[in-house]
Amino acid sequence: MIDLAQKNWHWIRAEDGVLGGVCLGMARQFDLSPLLVRIVWLMSVMFFGTGLALYVACLIAFPRSDKLDHAHDKMIMGVCARIGQRGDIEVGLARLIALFLLCSTFGAALIGYIVLHFVLNQNNKSIV
Numbered sequence: 183m184i185d186l187a188q189k190n191w192h193w194i195r196a197e198d199g200v201l202g203g204v205c206l207g208m209a210r211q212f213d214l215s216p217l218l219v220r221i222v223w224l225m226s227v228m229f230f231g232t233g234l235a236l237y238v239a240c241l242i243a244f245p246r247s248d249k250l251d252h253a254h255d256k257m258i259m260g261v262c263a264r265i266g267q268r269g270d271i272e273v274g275l276a277r278l279i280a281l282f283l284l285c286s287t288f289g290a291a292l293i294g295y296i297v298l299h300f301v302l303n304q305n306n307k308s309i310v
Contacts, residue, residue, distance in 0.1 A: 192212070193244050193272045194246065195207040197246050197249075239281045243274050243280075253274070257277065261280070261295055261302060280295065
């Protein structure tokens with residue numbers, strides 16, 4: 183099991199953010215000004231149009247900093263949590279990638295997600 187207190191989290195939301203805590207969480211973790219992150223995010227919303235969809239995806243995928251002890255709990259089938267534990271990547275990043283694949287493949291990645299649910303065993307032991 184991963185010791186969540188010792189893990190260096192980067193992909194998290196702040197519990198005291200303005201809307202969902204995404205910008206403040208990223209600013210704190212990457213040692214940037216929250217105002218700078220919010221301005222860049224607002225510009226991506228206004229000029230590129232993808233910022234709002236990305237913000238909502240980050241809001242869904244990233245765990246809040248005050249609830250990191252529940253970050254590896256199942257959201258849908260627990261696939262992203264198991265990928266995060268096995269691949270030693272943050273569960274928020276695994277969930278963000280899964281959301282991106284789901285949207286970019288128009289749902290075809292859902293088949294792969296369901297297959298991974300059955301392939302990745304529940305107790306994190308090797309399949310071989």
